[in-house]
Amino acid sequence: MQSNTQSNIQQVSMWQWLLIIVSCVFAYRLVITINTPISLFYDEAYYLSWAQNLDWGYYSKPPMVAWLIATTTHIFGMAEWAVKLSAPVLYAATAILCFAINKQLFNAKAGFWAGLTFMLMPLVSLNSLFVTTDAPQLFFWAAAFYAFIQAQHSNKWFYWGLAGLLGGLGLLSKYTFILLPVTFLIYALISQSGRQILTNPRFWIACLIAITLLIPNLVWNFHHDFISFQHTSEISKHAQNSASLARMLEFLALQLLVFGPVALVILTVCGVKSITQQSQQTTDSIKLLWCLFLPTLAVISLQALTARANMNWAAAAYVGASLLAGYYFSHMWQNKIIYQRALVILAMVANLVLMGAFYHFNAFTQLIGVERNQHNDPYKRILKWPQLVGEFDPIFKQRPQAKLASDSRKLLAYFGYYLSNQDFQGAHIDGTDHIGHHYELKYPINQQTETEYYFVTQNWHEQDLLTYFSTVELVKQASVDVYPEFKRTVRLYRVSGYKQE
Incomplete structure (x- = not known):
């Protein structure tokens, strides 16, 4: 007992x-x-x-x-x-x-x-x-x-x-x-x-x-x-x-x-x-x-x-x-x-x-005397995105009816959340027929009814966008320094007149 x-x-x-x-x-x-x-x-x-x-x-x-x-x-x-x-x-x-x-x-x-x-x-x-x-x-x-x-x-x-x-x-x-x-x-x-x-x-x-x-x-x-x-x-x-x-x-x-x-x-x-x-x-x-x-x-x-x-x-x-x-x-x-x-x-x-x-x-890297950089920082991929999106937020506030679009799943996700006017259904186009993610499956740009978009991109320039749109205007380019040797840069274009394939 x-x-x-x-x-x-x-x-x-x-x-x-x-x-x-x-x-x-x-x-x-x-x-x-x-x-x-x-x-x-x-x-x-x-x-x-x-x-x-x-x-x-x-x-x-x-x-x-x-x-x-x-x-x-x-x-x-x-x-x-x-x-x-x-x-x-x-x-x-x-x-x-x-x-x-x-x-x-x-x-x-x-x-x-x-x-x-x-x-x-x-x-x-x-x-x-x-x-x-x-x-x-x-x-x-x-x-x-x-x-x-x-x-x-x-x-x-x-x-x-x-x-x-x-x-x-x-x-x-x-x-x-x-x-x-x-x-x-x-x-x-x-x-x-x-x-x-x-x-x-x-x-x-x-x-x-x-x-x-x-x-x-x-x-x-x-x-x-x-x-x-x-x-x-x-x-x-x-x-x-x-x-x-x-x-x-x-x-x-x-x-x-x-x-x-x-x-x-x-x-x-x-x-x-x-x-x-x-x-x-x-x-x-x-x-x-x-x-x-x-x-x-x-x-x-x-x-x-x-x-x-x-x-x-x-x-x-x-x-x-x-x-x-x-x-x-x-x-x-x-x-x-x-x-x-x-x-x-x-x-x-x-x-x-x-x-x-x-x-x-x-604090740990400071304690052991190691400088953070893009090669050793496990947080690298999430740093400074809220600040970068914030650079564009006033523009979207001025035109709340403008539809978000991009060639990037990452940008659609980050802009969709961190913009004040959150948009979780951003239109996608990347120039290929392959369906590579949720936005491309559910919100391909060729199935949208909007006539004008705010297009965010890290990789495309005006000549790339003119392949798909009749009018392309660079609205803003912004960068944030993540480390002294590494920065993120995003460009925002106003595009309209989508050319149906």
Whole structure:
């Protein structure tokens, strides 16, 4: 009785400590976003334009990111922090889910370290300042997995149905969510418990529920020539790249910055040790978590070998990695061996340092005596855009009826948001027949009825525009210095008389 009471107290204590830490880190990230401020990355402004017209699909992504932005901006307004808000909220919620999963599979201590590892992961620290598809994908990945282990344990219809529902919402967040079922297929190859899952009809009904939720998006894609899947294929660039071992090794090396250098090394060593020593502690739960982690990482690594892969493309794998790290870290801490505890602390401190260095990059570079420039500043792509757009704002205010147009998705996104007269349906023309983004899909200039436009561009000049318009007048050119050796320049033309092709 006393032992059970003590265990319950420890579980409550672990939960309370994690909740306090997650709340503090969430508040810290929100303060950074509001007070710095972190201006919108152009993808965020681009997704914001999607959010003005809710649909079941968009040019390059499923609809969840637009739905989330629409929700937060409807409640809190159009401020930058409100556009971004769902990201830190969902990452904090995912950390809590990591606790719940490991508490169910192991104990509260393993849950505490899993939640802490996820919350301090460098990828999460970076992405908490920017709303992307990773936030809902990781949340629903963890949520669906939690519902799955509850369903596996109880075999209740409620949990199987919940797993299917959450899986469907995950598919509506990011198409790579389809890799989650690979977890269970691989698990079935190495575990009797896994084979029992695949013979359970309720598991397949859960999968059917998930696919059913994706059907409206598939219908949307059908009506738009499956444009989302065309885009996914194009960004992979299979036809343009030969196999490259160096590219794959570079991708794998960058995973040290995604998960944390010390944490990933410890996880790798623990994994190799459990395989080579055939440890009796390698239970079905641990096998399941390795299946949650490795297949997704392997698939994206193969993508990096054969074509290209951004360092965050395997993000979903790190839910499983955090759960595994939580299990191993709890054992290392419980062993009370000084060097093992020191390694766990070092892993957390290393990720804290990376978070602080990114969030306070200016102060950090000053501290170490490094001058910021276009080659070392991670904020380079978002700097000075509000100021640059502000140079043109008085002109648009004088002629509020003038329609925004451009040859650039980036400029349409930034001008659409940062102009006082916000225009999220800017007309696009770039002189090609290829549909390369949402504006080109939904608002091509050859389908507009306006007779006059304010055309913003970084690349086109008067002679380029005269190919498409009868009248072209340069209204203003403005530049902002981002660094001493780097500036942004935009030209604004008044154009009219579009020449229909």
